[in-house]
Amino acid sequence: MNSQIAAILTMDGVATGAIYVLIALGFVLIFAVTRIIFVPFGDITAFTALTLADLEAKRLPGTAAMVTVLALIAAAIEVVALLRAGAGRRIPRALLYYLVLPLVPAAIVWATAGILLPAPLRIVAAILLILPLAPLLNRIVFWPIADASVLLLLIVSVALHFALVGMGLLFFGPEGVRTESLVDFSTDIAGTPVSGETLLIVGSAAFFSFLLYLFFNFTLYGKALHATALNRTGARLMGIRPQQSGTIAFLLGSLLAAVSGVLIAPVNTIFYDSGFLIGLKAFVGAIIGGLVSFPVTAIGSVFIGVLESFAAFVSSPFKEVIVFSILIPVLLWRSYSFVQTEDEAEE
Amino acid sequence: MSRTTTRLVVLAVVLALLASPFYMAPFTITLMNYIGVYSFVALGLVLLTGVAGIVSFGQASFMGIAAYATAWASALMGYSPWLGLLLAVAVTCAVAAIVGLVTLRLQGHFLSLSTIAWGLALYFTFGNIASLGAYNGIGSIPPVSLGSWPLVGSGQIFYLIWGALLLSLLAAHNLLGSRAGRAMRALRGGNILVESLGINALQTRLATFVIAALLAALSGWLYAHMSRFVSPTPFDVTMSILFLMMAMVGGSGYLLGAMVGAALITLLKNWIQDILPLIAPSTSGQLEIVVFSALFIVFLQRAREGIVPYIAQWLPEPRREKPAAAEALPRRAQPDKGCVLMTVEAASRNFGGLVAVNAVSFEVRANEILALIGPNGAGKTTMFNLITGTLRANAGRIIFAGKDITRASACTIARAGVARTFQHVKLRPRMSLIDNVLLGAYCRTRAGFFAGALRLDRTEEAHARSEAMRQLERVGLGERPYELAGNLPLGNQRLLEIARALAADPVLLVLDEPAAGLRRQEKLRLAELLRALRAEGLSILLVEHDMDFIMALVDRVVVMDFGCKLCEGTPDAVRADARVQEAYLGGVA
Numbered sequence: 001m002n003s004q005i006a007a008i009l010t011m012d013g014v015a016t017g018a019i020y021v022l023i024a025l026g027f028v029l030i031f032a033v034t035r036i037i038f039v040p041f042g043d044i045t046a047f048t049a050l051t052l053a054d055l056e057a058k059r060l061p062g063t064a065a066m067v068t069v070l071a072l073i074a075a076a077i078e079v080v081a082l083l084r085a086g087a088g089r090r091i092p093r094a095l096l097y098y099l100v101l102p103l104v105p106a107a108i109v110w111a112t113a114g115i116l117l118p119a120p121l122r123i124v125a126a127i128l129l130i131l132p133l134a135p136l137l138n139r140i141v142f143w144p145i146a147d148a149s150v151l152l153l154l155i156v157s158v159a160l161h162f163a164l165v166g167m168g169l170l171f172f173g174p175e176g177v178r179t180e181s182l183v184d185f186s187t188d189i190a191g192t193p194v195s196g197e198t199l200l201i202v203g204s205a206a207f208f209s210f211l212l213y214l215f216f217n218f219t220l221y222g223k224a225l226h227a228t229a230l231n232r233t234g235a236r237l238m239g240i241r242p243q244q245s246g247t248i249a250f251l252l253g254s255l256l257a258a259v260s261g262v263l264i265a266p267v268n269t270i271f272y273d274s275g276f277l278i279g280l281k282a283f284v285g286a287i288i289g290g291l292v293s294f295p296v297t298a299i300g301s302v303f304i305g306v307l308e309s310f311a312a313f314v315s316s317p318f319k320e321v322i323v324f325s326i327l328i329p330v331l332l333w334r335s336y337s338f339v340q341t342e343d344e345a346e347e
Numbered sequence: 348m349s350r351t352t353t354r355l356v357v358l359a360v361v362l363a364l365l366a367s368p369f370y371m372a373p374f375t376i377t378l379m380n381y382i383g384v385y386s387f388v389a390l391g392l393v394l395l396t397g398v399a400g401i402v403s404f405g406q407a408s409f410m411g412i413a414a415y416a417t418a419w420a421s422a423l424m425g426y427s428p429w430l431g432l433l434l435a436v437a438v439t440c441a442v443a444a445i446v447g448l449v450t451l452r453l454q455g456h457f458l459s460l461s462t463i464a465w466g467l468a469l470y471f472t473f474g475n476i477a478s479l480g481a482y483n484g485i486g487s488i489p490p491v492s493l494g495s496w497p498l499v500g501s502g503q504i505f506y507l508i509w510g511a512l513l514l515s516l517l518a519a520h521n522l523l524g525s526r527a528g529r530a531m532r533a534l535r536g537g538n539i540l541v542e543s544l545g546i547n548a549l550q551t552r553l554a555t556f557v558i559a560a561l562l563a564a565l566s567g568w569l570y571a572h573m574s575r576f577v578s579p580t581p582f583d584v585t586m587s588i589l590f591l592m593m594a595m596v597g598g599s600g601y602l603l604g605a606m607v608g609a610a611l612i613t614l615l616k617n618w619i620q621d622i623l624p625l626i627a628p629s630t631s632g633q634l635e636i637v638v639f640s641a642l643f644i645v646f647l648q649r650a651r652e653g654i655v656p657y658i659a660q661w662l663p664e665p666r667r668e669k670p671a672a673a674e675a676l677p678r679r680a681q682p683d684k685g686c687v688l689m690t691v692e693a694a695s696r697n698f699g700g701l702v703a704v705n706a707v708s709f710e711v712r713a714n715e716i717l718a719l720i721g722p723n724g725a726g727k728t729t730m731f732n733l734i735t736g737t738l739r740a741n742a743g744r745i746i747f748a749g750k751d752i753t754r755a756s757a758c759t760i761a762r763a764g765v766a767r768t769f770q771h772v773k774l775r776p777r778m779s780l781i782d783n784v785l786l787g788a789y790c791r792t793r794a795g796f797f798a799g800a801l802r803l804d805r806t807e808e809a810h811a812r813s814e815a816m817r818q819l820e821r822v823g824l825g826e827r828p829y830e831l832a833g834n835l836p837l838g839n840q841r842l843l844e845i846a847r848a849l850a851a852d853p854v855l856l857v858l859d860e861p862a863a864g865l866r867r868q869e870k871l872r873l874a875e876l877l878r879a880l881r882a883e884g885l886s887i888l889l890v891e892h893d894m895d896f897i898m899a900l901v902d903r904v905v906v907m908d909f910g911c912k913l914c915e916g917t918p919d920a921v922r923a924d925a926r927v928q929e930a931y932l933g934g935v936a
Contacts, residue, residue, distance in 0.1 A: 037456055144648045150456045151402045155595070156647050158404060158463070158588055163640035169633040280464060287457060317475040324468035327461050328449050334457070
C-alpha cells in the first residue's frame with residue numbers, strides 16, 4: 001500500500017465515518033433522553049435510502065404504507081388509553097398528532113405518485129415521510145414500558161429491529177438500490193482526488209452536528225432535553241414532560257438518520273436489511289463515546305469509518321470481522337477509563 | 348405440598364418424558380429433540396439473565412463455536428464425536444472467558460450490545476473460512492456412538508439429549524441453592540453490596556458467563572450430531588434473540604422456564620410456519636419474523652415475568668422446614684480488649700470541588716462501640732465508604748488490624764473482617780431472609796461451583812444454614828426464614844442487614860444508621876443486642892442521629908462537621924463541648 005492508496009482509503013473512510021457520525025449522534029441523543037438503545041436506528045437510515053430510490057423510480061414508496069399502518073395502530077392505542085383515562089375530549093388532539101400529521105407527507109407523496117419531482121423536493125419528501133416512523137414506534141412500543149430497565153428496553157429494541165427488517169422486506173422488496181448522485185464534480189486535495197459526494201457528506205455531517213450543538217446549548221427545548229437526560233424526576237418536577245422530551249429526541253434522531261440515509265443512498269447499494277450493519281458500526285462509534293459524549297462519539301465514528309475502509313482493502317471478506325473485533329480493545333479501554341455509576345435499580 | 352409428594356410428581360413427569368419415543372410420532376420426537384437442544388441454551392440464559400442480570404445476544408454464536416469445533420474434529424479430521432465434545436467445550440469456554448474478561452466490568456447494556464457485534468463477527472468468520480465450508484457449511488457429520496451403538500434415529504439421540512438436559516437442570520438447581528449460586532443471585536442489583544460481602548463480583552460474573560457458554564456448547568455439540576450438518580445460519584443473531592425469547596417467555600428467573608419457553612417458542616414457530624403460507628402464500632417467510640417479534644414485544648409489555656411464575660402461583664406452596672441446628676462454623680479470634688483495631692490517619696476524599704472528608708483522623712479500639720456523629724452533610728457516610736473500601740481515599744491512610752487497607756478493595760476489606768450495613772438498605776428483595784443472611788457467611792465457607800452443582804457441599808451448607816438461622820433469631824426475625832426480604836418493613840430490613848453482617852463473624856461491625864426507622868421498643872432491643880455483641884468481644888463503629896440511643900450505648904464519640912473532625916471523647920465530654928453544641932444548634936449569640 002503506498003501513500004496514494006492510503007490517502008484515498010482515508011478519504012473514503014472519512015466519508016463513511018461522517019455518515020456513522022450522524023447515526024451515532026442520534027443513538028447517543030435518544031439513549032440519553034429515553035434510556036432506549038434504539039437498535040432499529042440503522043433501519044431508518046436504510047429505509048430513507050429505499051424511499052428516495054422509490055421516489056426516483058416514480059413508485060409510491062413502501063414507507064407511505066408503513067407509516068399509515070403504524071399511525072393507525074398508534075392512534076388506536078392512544079384513543080383507547082384516553083377513553084380508559086376518561087379524557088375523551090383530548091381524542092381530537094391525539095388524532096391530529098398520531099394520525100393526521102404523520103399521514104400528511106404520505107398523502108402528498110401519494111398524490112404526486114407517478115410524477116418525477118426535482119431532486120431537492122424528492123429528498124425533502126423522503127425525509128418528511130420517514131420522520132414520523134421512529135416517534136410512532138416509540139409511542140407504540142416503548143411508552144408502555146418507559147419505566148423498565150435499560151436491559152429490557154434493549155431486548156425490546158432488538159426485537160423491534162427484527163420486526164422492522166421483516167416489514168422492510170414486505171414493503172420495499174428484496175432488490176438493492178442506489179440513487180442518482182447528489183452532486184457531480186470532483187476536485188483535488190493535496191494530490192488526492194476527492195469526489196463532491198465526499199465533500200457533501202462530510203459537510204452535511206459537520207453542519208448537522210453543529211445544529212445539534214446549537215439546539216442543546218441555545219434553545220429551551222434543547223435544555224429541557226438535556227435536563228431530562230440528566231435527571232428524569234428532577235426534570236418532571238420542573239414541568240418538563242419526559243414523554244414529550246422523548247418524542248422530540250426521536251424526531252431529532254430520525255432527522256439525523258434520514259439525512260444519513262439520503263447521503264449514503266448514492267454511494268452504497270442499500271438493501272432492506274442493510275441498516276443493521278450500518279447502525280451497529282455507528283454504535284461502535286457511540287460506545288467509544290461511552291454513549292454520553294457527543295464530540296468523542298463523532299471522533300469514534302470517523303475512526304470506525306476509516307478502519308472499515310482500510311479493512312476492506314486488506315481483506316474484503318473479513319472487513320466486518322475486523323471492524324467488530326475493534327470493539328474488544330475499545331471496551332477494554334472503556335472498562336478502565338470509566339467511572340461506573342453504581343446500582344442500576346435492577347430488581 | 349410435602350417434599351415426598353414433590354419428588355414423586357417430578358419422578359412421574361421425568362418417566363413420562365423418557366418413555367415418549369414409545370408413544371409419540373417420530374415427527375413429534377424430532378420436535379422434542381429440537382426443544383431439548385434449545386433448552387440448554389435457554390437454561391444458560393436463565394442463569395445469565397434471570398439470575399445474574401446479564402443479557403447476552405451472543406448465545407447462538409457460542410453454540411456455533413461448539414458445533415463447528417465438533418464438526419471439524421469429527422467430519423473433517425475423523426476423530427470420535429466424544430473427542431469433538433471435549434474440543435467443543437474447551438474452545439467455547441475459552442472464548443467465553445476471554446470475551447467475559449473484556450466486557451464483564453462494563454455496565455449491562457454495553458456487554459449486551461457487544462455480544463451482538465461478536466455474534467455478527469463470528470457469523471462472517473464462519474461464512475468466509477473456506478476450509479470450514481464457507482457459507483455452505485460442513486456436511487456428513489458422524490452420529491454419536493455409545494460403544495458400538497450409533498445414535499442415528501431421532502428416537503435414539505432423544506435419550507442423549509433429554510438425559511443430558513435433565514442432568515443439567517438438576518445441576519443448575521443444586522448450584523442455585525449453594526454458596527456460589529447465592530453469590531450469582533446477589534449480582535442482580537449492583538456491585539456495592541456484593542463486594543462488601545467479600546464476594547469477587549467480576550469473578551462470579553465471569554463464572555456465570557462461562558457456565559452459560561458451557562450449556563450453549565453442549566447444545567451446539569448435540570445440534571451438530573443430531574442434524575449431522577452445520578452452516579453459519581442457525582447460529583446468527585436472529586437465533587440468539589429467539590433463545591432470549593425462550594428464556595424470557597418461560598420466565599427468566601426460573602430454571603423450568605428455560606424448558607417451558609423452549610417448548611413454547613419451538614412449537615409456536617412450527618405452527619406459524621404451517622399457518623402463514625395459508626394466509627399469505629408469497630410473503631410468509633418475512634411475515635414469520637414480523638409476527639414473532641411483534642408477539643415478543645407485546646409479551647414483554649404485558650408479562651415480563653414469564654409463564655412459569657404465573658402458573659406457579661396456582662400451585663400449592665412447598666412446605667419447608669427450618670434448618671436443623673448443626674455444628675457452628677469456625678469463628679475468628681477477636682483481638683484483645685483496648686488495643687487499637689483501626690487507625691484512620693488524615694483521610695481525605697473530595698468529589699470534584701467538594702471536600703466531603705477533610706484530613707480526618709481517629710482510631711477504633713478493640714471491643715468498644717464508637718459512634719460517628721455530626722449534622723447532615725458532615726461526611727459520615729463518605730467516611731464509612733472509605734473505611735469499607737466502597738470509595739478510595741484521595742489522601743491519608745487507613746490501617747486495619749496492622750494492615751494498610753487504604754487502597755484495598757471492598758472485597759479484601761470484607762474478607763479481613765469488616766462487615767457493614769448501609770444507610771439505604773441494600774438487600775436482595777427477591778431472595779429469602781435466610782438466603783440474604785447466608786450471603787453474609789460467604790467468606791466463612793469454601794464450596795465452589797462444582798461442589799455446589801454436584802451437592803458435595805452438604806455438610807458445610809448445613810453448618811452455614813444453622814448459623815444463618817441463629818443470627819436471624821438473634822435479631823428477632825427467626826419466625827419465617829423463607830419469607831422474601833422485599834416483603835419486610837423497613838425497620839426489619841435494617842435488622843436483617845445486621846444479621847447478615849453478623850453471619851460474617853466480623854471483627855469490626857460498621858453500622859450506618861441502624862436505628863433509623865425502628866420504633867422505640869425495637870431501638871431498645873437493638874441497643875441490647877449491640878451491648879451483647881460488645882460483651883462477646885466485637886468492635887462496633889456506627890453512625891446514628893438518635894442521640895438518646897447513642898449516648899446511652901457507646902463508649903466514645905467522634906464528631907464530624909463539614910468534612911472535618913470537630914472533637915472526640917466520651918459521650919458526656921462531647922455533649923458538653925461548645926463546638927458540638929454550635930454545630931448542632933447554631934452559634935450562641
